[in-house]
Amino acid sequence: MTSAQLFNFTTIGYFAAMVLFFAYLATRNKTVALTATVATWVGLALNTAAIAMRWVESTRMGYGHAPLSNLYESVVFFAWSIVLIYLLMDLKYRQRAVGAFVIPLSFFGMIWAQLSLSDSIEPLVPALQSNWLTYHVITCFLGYAGFGVAFGASIMYLIKVGKEEKSDPDSPAGGILSIFPSARVLDDINYKAIMIGFPLLTLGIITGAAWANYAWGTYWSWDPKETWSLIVWFIYAAFLHARFTRGWVGRKAAWLSIIGFGSTIFCYLGVNLVLSGLHSYGGS
Amino acid sequence: MTAKNRSFIDALWDFCCSLKLTVVSLILLAATSIIGTVIQQNRDPSEYLQLYGETTYRIFEALQLFDMYHSWWFLTLLALFALNLTACSIKRFPRVWRMVRQPVLTPEDSHYRTLSNMEEVVTKDSPENLRDKLAAVIKENFSAPTITEKDGRIHLYAEKGSWSRFGVYVTHISILVIFLGAIIGNVFGYKAFVSIVEGSEADQVWLRGTREPVDLGFTLRCESFSVTYYEGSMRPKEFKSLITVVENGEEVIKDRPVIVNDPLKHNGIVFYQSSYGPAGDPFFTFEVTERASGESQTYRLRKGQRQMLPGGASFRVADFAPSFQNFGPAARVDVMPTGSSPRSFTVLKNFPQFDQQRGGDYIFNFVDYKQRQYTGLQVAKDPGVWVVWAGCLLLVVGSMVAFFLSHRRIWVTIRSLDGKSGIMIGGSAHRNQPAFEGFFDDFKKKLREEVKGS
Numbered sequence: 001m002t003s004a005q006l007f008n009f010t011t012i013g014y015f016a017a018m019v020l021f022f023a024y025l026a027t028r029n030k031t032v033a034l035t036a037t038v039a040t041w042v043g044l045a046l047n048t049a050a051i052a053m054r055w056v057e058s059t060r061m062g063y064g065h066a067p068l069s070n071l072y073e074s075v076v077f078f079a080w081s082i083v084l085i086y087l088l089m090d091l092k093y094r095q096r097a098v099g100a101f102v103i104p105l106s107f108f109g110m111i112w113a114q115l116s117l118s119d120s121i122e123p124l125v126p127a128l129q130s131n132w133l134t135y136h137v138i139t140c141f142l143g144y145a146g147f148g149v150a151f152g153a154s155i156m157y158l159i160k161v162g163k164e165e166k167s168d169p170d171s172p173a174g175g176i177l178s179i180f181p182s183a184r185v186l187d188d189i190n191y192k193a194i195m196i197g198f199p200l201l202t203l204g205i206i207t208g209a210a211w212a213n214y215a216w217g218t219y220w221s222w223d224p225k226e227t228w229s230l231i232v233w234f235i236y237a238a239f240l241h242a243r244f245t246r247g248w249v250g251r252k253a254a255w256l257s258i259i260g261f262g263s264t265i266f267c268y269l270g271v272n273l274v275l276s277g278l279h280s281y282g283g284s
Numbered sequence: 285m286t287a288k289n290r291s292f293i294d295a296l297w298d299f300c301c302s303l304k305l306t307v308v309s310l311i312l313l314a315a316t317s318i319i320g321t322v323i324q325q326n327r328d329p330s331e332y333l334q335l336y337g338e339t340t341y342r343i344f345e346a347l348q349l350f351d352m353y354h355s356w357w358f359l360t361l362l363a364l365f366a367l368n369l370t371a372c373s374i375k376r377f378p379r380v381w382r383m384v385r386q387p388v389l390t391p392e393d394s395h396y397r398t399l400s401n402m403e404e405v406v407t408k409d410s411p412e413n414l415r416d417k418l419a420a421v422i423k424e425n426f427s428a429p430t431i432t433e434k435d436g437r438i439h440l441y442a443e444k445g446s447w448s449r450f451g452v453y454v455t456h457i458s459i460l461v462i463f464l465g466a467i468i469g470n471v472f473g474y475k476a477f478v479s480i481v482e483g484s485e486a487d488q489v490w491l492r493g494t495r496e497p498v499d500l501g502f503t504l505r506c507e508s509f510s511v512t513y514y515e516g517s518m519r520p521k522e523f524k525s526l527i528t529v530v531e532n533g534e535e536v537i538k539d540r541p542v543i544v545n546d547p548l549k550h551n552g553i554v555f556y557q558s559s560y561g562p563a564g565d566p567f568f569t570f571e572v573t574e575r576a577s578g579e580s581q582t583y584r585l586r587k588g589q590r591q592m593l594p595g596g597a598s599f600r601v602a603d604f605a606p607s608f609q610n611f612g613p614a615a616r617v618d619v620m621p622t623g624s625s626p627r628s629f630t631v632l633k634n635f636p637q638f639d640q641q642r643g644g645d646y647i648f649n650f651v652d653y654k655q656r657q658y659t660g661l662q663v664a665k666d667p668g669v670w671v672v673w674a675g676c677l678l679l680v681v682g683s684m685v686a687f688f689l690s691h692r693r694i695w696v697t698i699r700s701l702d703g704k705s706g707i708m709i710g711g712s713a714h715r716n717q718p719a720f721e722g723f724f725d726d727f728k729k730k731l732r733e734e735v736k737g738s
Contacts, residue, residue, distance in 0.1 A: 217664030234314035
């Protein structure tokens with residue numbers, strides 16, 4: 001089986017998971033939630049196999065580099081990272097409704113990669129021929145994924161608190177909201193996911209600096225991509241400090257988390273599409 | 285010191301320590317950093333003038349927006365951030381040290397009231413019985429408690445992860461260490477550039493920005509430079525300079541390949557492959573055949589150099605392109621015959637028969653050309669870089685400890701109440717309270733069951 005086919009199945013898997021999670025919101029049926037989670041695990045397995053197969057194919061072509069070198073490869077890896085972090089957190093929290101707000105990120109990522117990005121395996125240009133590439137990309141994307149999960153939880157939080165405030169405070173929220181985790185748990189998921197993402201982003205920035213120092217002789221040059229990663233870092237550092245000591249839980253934390261993820265996406269894609277600099281995704 | 289002075293200094297100190305300042309300076313750093321990603325940094329003034337016009341240019345120039353990350357206001361912001369970090373740490377550290385070294389073992393009732401996780405239970409069991417039972421439960425579900433009896437009350441205190449309170453200080457210090465490394469690099473190091481033509485030498489490099497020369501203390505010789513491409517494409521595979529280092533008349537490093545991602549290091553100075561280009565005019569080799577006689581002769585000449593041909597005519601290479609459309613190397617040749625006006629035409633290296641069809645008196649065959657290259661090397665000397673890495677290591681370790689570990693404490697006080705026992709249970713975590721709350725709810729349930737079960 002080729003990696004392209006496996007990526008197709010991955011997309012189908014995430015699609016099925018997403019639809020099932022939506023169905024769970026509608027039906028509030030525990031079995032549906034379980035099926036959705038199983039579909040997510042299957043999707044992750046397929047995604048993993050697809051990435052591994054792409055690596056094998058690259059080796060067969062005589063290049064043999066990890067599939068983390070262009071926009072297509074980074075998007076499918078981002079999808080993988082988000083699902084991984086989501087499932088790890090699911091093991092602890094078992095709040096299945098969150099899946100309906102996180103899995104779509106991976107599904108739309110996969111769809112975008114497959115429909116409009118070039119999936120050809122290209123050899124590495126000299127600047128990317130380094131093991132630092134692998135460490136740098138893996139740590140950054142796992143960090144981004146943490147922020148992605150936090151983003152999903154924050155959206156849910158805002159919906160939940162918004163609805164609760166409108167309705168009678170004594171009666172529990174009905175409808176879809178009844179299977180949303182409690183505001184406290186959502187806030188906690190937001191915080192935990194950022195706690196996973198932040199040290200990983202820190203590591204991503206450090207590995208990037210180490211690589212830059214090795215390849216260009218300067219660990220920091222205020223290149224737009226570097227600067228944006230630092231901006232994201234500042235935002236989440238502000239989030240953590242505001243929260244740690246002054247109990248900035250709740251609505252403000254949710255909004256900071258959403259702004260943080262927006263900046264993350266700009267750092268990942270916007271910088272390349274709008275600004276100019278060293279990170280060009282191999283000319284794509 | 286007057287009271288007014290005193291209060292001013294207090295207020296200043298409080299300002300330096302405040303968390304509001306931390307959050308505000310972080311958000312300001314994030315927001316202002318965006319500017320430098322939108323306005324390209326350190327370009328030529330003429331570029332800016334063209335892009336922004338005179339007035340805007342002057343305003344931006346005055347605000348130092350063209351090199352904003354080194355502007356006085358951005359550096360001030362960073363300094364404020366560092367000051368805040370230091371002040372916060374100085375202010376909080378002694379209290380935290382006491383908290384870790386001398387925990388509250390015999391809490392008053394007022395202490396319990398300050399805890400957000402608190403519970404009171406009254407039961408018939410005797411305090412002594414309860415002490416042993418509860419100690420066992422705490423040990424099983426949390427950690428072994430310290431038991432202290434004072435004024436007829438029994439206090440149990442248990443804690444986990446007390447040293448994790450220091451993680452945040454390690455993180456804060458690490459950022460200062462990184463700043464220190466950056467300062468060391470700026471003061472004692474330099475960033476420079478050098479171009480060396482194949483076959484020639486350099487013992488100086490030019491500073492970035494000021495373009496002043498710096499003596500290396502040794503000599504670099506570029507033996508050769510080459511670019512290789514992936515088969516069947518114009519996608520570069522490798523840029524390689526062969527460099528020899530000569531120190532005190534001795535070749536200490538010979539023919540070291542310097543490629544992207546594999547720099548050359550000597551005496552603490554690092555050389556990175558960064559650019560290349562043609563050096564001077566290429567040498568061309570032409571074979572010219574006189575159509576009438578069929579005789580050929582080979583000439584070697586530079587661009588623009590006039591070369592006599594048999595029969596009194598002359599020619600020169602007027603222009604050259606290493607890649608002309610898709611035809612490869614091409615030269616434009618001017619022929620100046622005797623008694624008629626000069627003629628200009630193009631010859632292609634990859635198509636040797638091409639010029640025969642032109643029908644001129646001389647047939648030109650572009651045999652070859654030699655283009656010497658120069659290699660461009662980035663040069664960096666940065667004695668602070670290891671300090672920066674040490675800071676990064678501390679940052680990672682410190683933040684992991686600060687984020688994932690928390691100091692959790694549980695107090696239980698038992699007192700007798702007219703044949704019954706009153707139990708107060710309290711707990712706190714210095715981080716991540718929601719998770720601790722969850723744990724504490726469970727824990728309370730277990731304690732209550734234990735008490736009820738008696």
